[in-house]
Amino acid sequence: MTVHDVRSRQSDSKRGDSKRGDSKRGDASDGAIFAEAVGGRLSRVDGPAKITGAAKYAVEQQLDGLSHAVLVESTIAAGKVRSIDTAAAQASPGVLLVLTPDNGLRLNTATDWLGTPPPDIPYCPLARDVTFSGQHVAAVVAESFEQAVAAAALVKVAYDETPAIVDLDDPKAGDGIPIDTMTKEWGDAQAAFAAAPVRVCAAYNTPREYQTPMEPHGLIAHWQGDQLTVWEPSQWLDGMARTYAEWFGVPFENVRLVSPYIGGGFGSKAFAYGYGAVAAMAAKMLGRPVKLAVTRPQTFTAYGGRAATRQTVALGADAEGRIQSIVHRGVNETSVDGMWVEPLGSVTSIMYATPNFSSRQNVVRVNTVVPGALRAPGENPSAFGIESAIDELAYEVGIDPLEIRLRNYAEQDPEANKPWSTRQLREAFAAGAEAFGWSKRAPEPRSMRDGNQLIGWGVAAGTYPVRRAYGEAMVRILADGSVEVESSSIDMGQGTYTILAQTAAEVVGVPAENVVVKLGDSRYARAGVTGGSRLAGVMTGAVHKAATAALDQLVGLAISDPNSPFHALQANTLVVANGRIASPRGDGPEVSIAELLGSVGRSQIEAMGDTMPANSTADDRYKNYTTIATALSHTEGDYSRHSWCAHFIEVRVDEDFGTVRVSRVVSALDSGRLYNPKLAESQWKGGIIMGIGQALLEEGIVDRRHGRIVNNNLADYLIATNADIPDIEVISVGIPDPHSSALGGKGVGELGIVGVAPAIANAVFHATGKRVRDLPITLEKLI
């Protein structure tokens, strides 16, 4: 369906609404998908508010008595804080409080996201023992932001510095800690590799990468008695509310988190971090609301980006390129006192069929902030390894990089030994290759050029597991006939507002514009983390269930209430379409929802729906929404569930300058059924754009003498600009997957980035004959 079709249909349905709407009824019979229904291309309903500036972000709230906190950060990477001289800062104009590890409130350690019970030790968000450069060591709160900034500069911290382990290449770093739960082995991978007629083995590295959301982190914390309200951008209101509650020893219900709009998260906004504790502590101590806005440089150290990774991938194959063995070893960095495992074997173990497999992973402690989630944690660097390696194997064997992928196609999950729920990867390869014109590719490297530009075509596949969880939603049918959906889930740009409006509209039978979706307040129906590409599947299912219950109540009232105009009809059921109620055969009256509610004397209908197992206890529910402990494995039951994609990318490399420009992208993706293709396409493209940045530009550069990231700003940490991005063609090859979600969708948000970097690296090899195995592919690596 073209955009023009959608627009006309949208306006049709609006016209219908003002007169008599029967366009909705034609939906099933004529097979068309209306923009307003699930599967329609409705534009983002939150778009106008964001474009006009009406959307108010967390730290834009205006509160009486607001004070401003500014962090003081460590300037060493390892050592102890010997002393903090706060005298000058205290005396500075407007200063209300100078927080150090010695004068704060005693906080508790909180439960982690996995639900691990915390140790009974105090939590101090300000460090005495410094483990990375940029760690919070003190904070200043003042009447104005400017006063706080000036005073923070007057805080004098003296350190006893010790040698730091600056990165994975540091000789002191060692081999790290084996993570046994990451070990995956079948067959005899080492022996099979040794015996294989064709072998490739190489190391692939990715640097520290950062989420760089347009909206930096921050919060306003406000205590009223023992009730805490926090305005903070969040990918997980309930999880963060639990953390704040546990830190301060107040009941979960006492903490309200508000986060109606989020200016990008990419994995970085799912947790309450130390600065949040600082602000909430200061607010409690001062009895005033405190705002703490994380600065752009602090977005590189106040929480973690993607860990730097190292992988070795060894592929043994027969002479036709059929893989006999995969031996994979991975290492990621973590912090000195925190544990982050970036699962580097996650794609390695499922992408290709192999009788012999071995993957192991170590984690190395270095002096950095604990790394965190960044779009497709694990799958992203994992795919860079395996999808580069199989490209190398293709050249070694002498077959087309696309052909080798088909030759090693995994007909079922080789790791779980279960059938795929759906795997449209073969279709993705076919559709992508066709649209890209892959068959016209000259096989030899350096065989395509345009003047000084060497042209290369690369392909790589990507995948992301379907992470499933239980959800909850409140649906109300209001007196005016409109529908209200409430959930503490969030919209960080991916389209939650829109697809939940579409879901409720379709179920209840009202135009989507008559649905108001309220998100981002922990007082609403609860929700788990918006991460791992799970939210759309979880929440459409929950809203579908709640909306169905609300519709049932509405129809039940219409049939049974003595004051209903349908009472005399003695119908078994009624049809609701475009906000109007009628009998299925059209005999009898037709009234609007508002008229019906008026005649039966009801101000609203309300239905809470959740997808939790029926016998769930209150504690089960609490756990479900505040930890990921109850999340369902993607291989639970009879199937292995994943999204899949294939990227076909053209690069142009200047042979003198080494500069790489991506000139064409065609990606075919299988995310199952799309709840809103327009928004899914945008998310895929966003992932691809981020992947282009990752492949060519992004790298946190460490001064190895100081263990400090020196390019901690958006002029020096390079993300792709519009000029770096060509037209991107995305093709949906998914089919509804009933095993993955209630409405048949699979994950969308993270899939797009997975496989982009290796597709570009493979294209660069095809262009230049140079294999770059260290991201990003900057010009000096090709010059």
Place this chain on the structure above:
Amino acid sequence: MRDFSYLRANSIDAARQAAALPGAMLLAGGTTLIDLAKCGVTEPEIVVDITHLKGLDGITVDDRGAMIGALARMSSVADHAEIKSRFPAVSDALWQAASAQLRNMATIGGNLMQRTRCPYFRDPANFPACNKRTPGSGCSAIGGVTRGHAVLGTSEACIATYPGDLATALVAFDAIVHLGDRQVAVDDFFLLPGATPEREHAIEPGEMITAISIPASAAAGRSTYLKVRDRQSYEFAAASAAVGIEFEADGRTIRDLRVALGGVATKPWRARAVEEALKGKLLEPDTVRRASLLAIEGAVDHGANHYKIELAPRVVARAILKMGETA
């Protein structure tokens, strides 16, 4: 808070007088001053706002050359029809500088005063040693992350790269900086760091850039600015070249050649050796490539910036050859 006085200058003379006061700095587009104030690099005591001065934003171009007022916006100059036709390298350089938002704010005078992007210079809290910021304190960059640092014109005191694009084009075409009545050649306006990297410009307290003039020349009329960088937009140059060329009547023999380098030196870098080597020669690829190697005579790398020594001559050669193609 860090208080400062704000003065709005009503005349050029008033601005100059105010600028002579201790701790005074001029505010035009603000894209450098405010940025550096936020980083803690500059803490002006008096901010002298010159944005309201009349008559300083003009752009006039005639057969003798161009006269560009100090308050002309980067985007206005870049888009000026006569600048584009008579000084294409100047327009090219401006279009490839910064971002659209910055070009719309930043002024030409302020652009010349733009300071280095050396990350050590820009982070006083973490790197107290910086000879440019605090004379005699040392250089944190040497031995550190040097991918963007200069390979030409460096000293033991400073290896910070001059980041601008416009001045690279200006130095190629012998532009003149007007400090009121005093005129200084652009090449002389920018100073080598030597032992005094804190002194970057030949401008005295109480002086203010009022205009830039660029003499017309055939070479300027046939010129280009080639900027090479990893990111297609909004990034400082890994290496850049401003090149202008004038051929003899045969259309092949080089009569006049102007070459300047950006992104590789501590100041906008005129490559006169390349110019001299090619004047009177036929424009042929091998000749040009060989001569372009002279652009990096005396270059010294600091490890991660070694690639600039490889890259710069290639950029120069490409730019010169490109000018030949359009003969």
